[in-house]
Each structure stands twice: as C-alpha cells, then as structure tokens.
Amino acid sequence: KTAQRRNLCSFHSSLAPEQPPESFAASCVACWVCVLSCLLLACCYVGSLYVWKGNLPRDHPSVIKRRCVSVLLVAALSPAAVKTWTHWVDVSVLELMGVRMKGLLPALILPLLLTVETFTSVPPYNVIMRFIFPDGGSWRLCVRDAVWLRNQVVAPLTEELVFRGAMLPMLVPCTGPTAAIFTAPLLFGVETSALAHTVEIQNDFRQVSLNTGANSTEAFFLYTSVFGAFTSFIFMRTGHVAGPVLCHSFCNSRGLPDIGAALQHPQHSLLLFLYVLGVVMFLVLLFPLTDPFFYGAIPVCSLAPPSASVC
Structure with missing residues (x-):
C-alpha cells in the first residue's frame, strides 16, 4: 500500500509540477474524497427527481417536465465538479467530458452499430431505421410526447453527461481507466436502488425478474451496472459522450431482448441462434469499432497513467 501511495504521489507530481510539495501529500489522500464527490453528484442527480412533491404518476406530463428541469440543471452544473478536480490539466473541461468535434462522426456511428449487433434477431437495417425514424417517421408526434422526450432525449443526455462525462474524469486519475469504467x-446503481426509482420502474423489469428469479431491484441494479460499464467503456475508448448518449437512447427505445417470447416463437431455434450470433459479433467488434485510431487523441486518457491498457 505504501508503494501504491508513493506511485500515486509521483503520478500527481508529473501532472502538476507547478504545485508546491505540500500539495502532493494532499493529493495522495484525495482519491477517497474524489469518490465521495462522485457519490454526492450521483445523489444530487437521483435526488433531484424526488424534490418535487405530489401524488401524480411518474409518466404524468407535469411530473416529467419538473424532473427534466431538475436533471438538466444537475447536468449543467456538473462541469464545475470536473473543473475542481482537473484544474491542473491543460485540457478544457468540455473536452474531458467528451464534448468535442474531432472524431465526432465515427463516434456517432460506430458505437451505435456495435450496440445494434445485440439485436440481430431483427434485421439491423430495420432496427436502425426504426430508431432514426420512430413511428413511421412521425417526429412531430414524438417531440410532443413527454414520455418519449424523457426516455429518448433528456434521460440519455443528462445521465451520460453526469455519470460518464463528469465522473470518469474525476475517477480516472485515482483508480485508473479500467477501475473507473466499473x-x-x-454509483448510479447504488443510488437508484436506495431510492424509490426501482419501485417506479418495476413493471419494466418484471419479465427479467420472472426469468432470473431476482426481484426488480436486483434486476435493475444488474442492468444499470452492466450497461453503464459498456457506455463507460465507449466513453474511454472514443473520448466522446455522443456515442454513449446515442447507445443509451437506442437501448431505451428497444428495451431488453424478450428471450421469453423468442422461446415461444414457432422459429425459436433461429431466433435464439441470431441472439447468440449478435452477442458473438458484439464481442468480436467491441475493440475494433472503438479503436482510438478513429477518434484521435482521447482527452480523458491524459489523466491516466501511461501504461493504462484501455487508453
């Protein structure tokens, strides 16, 4: 442990040579404070959903509007938290959070193609077209639907900005990129499990609970942790938050693969084969489609030790 602290001190020293020596000692014990800061940011995000009093259901338009305002405010303030922990880096806060132009086009396309691979039980072309043109291209209806705006726009944008764009730059200098990804x-799973969010969406995970024998809280925690690790991986490999936002929005539109319905389908063998094929293709293409070669230098990787494998 002493050696690890010494290495961490030397790492911070190399990043901020202009700081006085006494600040290096403080940086050695700052990691747990950084983790607590991320936990506080998670509390602010999830807690902001419940500051509004009332007995209306979560899908009521007025409830959705108030909650959207809350999470958008937290997301707008999150760069200040990143600036606090990365003031010694000669990179803009927005670039560290994945808001940049270089490599944007591949960041919009390749991670989405990778995500679509898990839904090959349906022709990928049809999957993408239904995502881009929902309800037969009726965007006018979609943008007037508060539930659609929450699920497809506000929730993916704010969650990825806060839990990927803001938290990963704070965690990477202390934990390294691999540990930060997980x-x-x-942090999101713990906070949402601790609050009433899992109760509100228990119907969304009822099928998962029946298939796995787990309750809705366990199913939600597992899903958010696995999916969050995936989008964190995308963020670390591409240096863009746009890819995770699109993947998040796509998965919200598709939901979980209905394995139970596939087993009852007359052509269940073919459907299961396609599902397995999708998983295999996803694993095969995971690193090639997220190769930093397509995206240029990754700003958040400037915070990680040179030997970090993910970067």
Missing part, C-alpha cells in the same frame, strides 16, 4: 455505474 466504478461509475455502481
């Missing part, structure tokens, strides 16, 4: 989703 830590950030746990």
Whole structure:
C-alpha cells in the first residue's frame, strides 16, 4: 500500500509540477474524497427527481417536465465538479467530458452499430431505421410526447453527461481507466436502488425478474451496472459522450431482448441462434469499432497513467 501511495504521489507530481510539495501529500489522500464527490453528484442527480412533491404518476406530463428541469440543471452544473478536480490539466473541461468535434462522426456511428449487433434477431437495417425514424417517421408526434422526450432525449443526455462525462474524469486519475469504467455505474446503481426509482420502474423489469428469479431491484441494479460499464467503456475508448448518449437512447427505445417470447416463437431455434450470433459479433467488434485510431487523441486518457491498457 505504501508503494501504491508513493506511485500515486509521483503520478500527481508529473501532472502538476507547478504545485508546491505540500500539495502532493494532499493529493495522495484525495482519491477517497474524489469518490465521495462522485457519490454526492450521483445523489444530487437521483435526488433531484424526488424534490418535487405530489401524488401524480411518474409518466404524468407535469411530473416529467419538473424532473427534466431538475436533471438538466444537475447536468449543467456538473462541469464545475470536473473543473475542481482537473484544474491542473491543460485540457478544457468540455473536452474531458467528451464534448468535442474531432472524431465526432465515427463516434456517432460506430458505437451505435456495435450496440445494434445485440439485436440481430431483427434485421439491423430495420432496427436502425426504426430508431432514426420512430413511428413511421412521425417526429412531430414524438417531440410532443413527454414520455418519449424523457426516455429518448433528456434521460440519455443528462445521465451520460453526469455519470460518464463528469465522473470518469474525476475517477480516472485515482483508480485508473479500467477501475473507473466499473466504478461509475455502481454509483448510479447504488443510488437508484436506495431510492424509490426501482419501485417506479418495476413493471419494466418484471419479465427479467420472472426469468432470473431476482426481484426488480436486483434486476435493475444488474442492468444499470452492466450497461453503464459498456457506455463507460465507449466513453474511454472514443473520448466522446455522443456515442454513449446515442447507445443509451437506442437501448431505451428497444428495451431488453424478450428471450421469453423468442422461446415461444414457432422459429425459436433461429431466433435464439441470431441472439447468440449478435452477442458473438458484439464481442468480436467491441475493440475494433472503438479503436482510438478513429477518434484521435482521447482527452480523458491524459489523466491516466501511461501504461493504462484501455487508453
């Protein structure tokens, strides 16, 4: 442990040589404070959903509007938290959070193609077209639907900005990129499990609970942790938050693969084969489609030790 602290101190020293020596000692014990800061940011995000009093259901338009305002405000303030922990880096806060132009086009396309691979039980072309043109291209109806705006726009945008764009730059200098990929989703899962969010969406995970024998809280925690790790991986490999936002929006539109319905289908063998094929293709293409070659230098990787494998 002493050696690890010494290495961490030297790492911070190399990043901020202009700081006085006494600040290096403080940086050695700052990691747990950084993790607590991320936990506080998660509390602010999830807690902001419940500051509004009332007995209306979560899908009521007025409830959706108030909650959207809350999470958008938290997301807008999150760069200040990143600036606090990365003031010694010669990179803009927005670039560290994945808001940049270089490599944007591949960041919009390749991660989405990778995500679509898990839905090959349906022709990928049809999957993408239904996502781009919902309800037969009726965007006018979609933008007037508060539930659609929440699920497809506000929730993916704000969650990825806060839990990927803001938290990963704070975690990477202390934990390294690999550990940060798995830590950030746990913070969201813990907070949402601790609050009433899982009760509100228990119907969305009823089928998962029946298939796995787990309750809705366990199913939700597992899903958010696995999916959060995936989008964190995308963020670390591409340096863009746009890819995780699109993947998040796509998965919200598709939901979980209905394995139970596939088993009852007359051509269940073919459907199951296609599902397995999708998983295999996803694993095969995971690293090639997220190769930093397509996206240029990754700003958040400037915070990680040179030997970090993910970067």
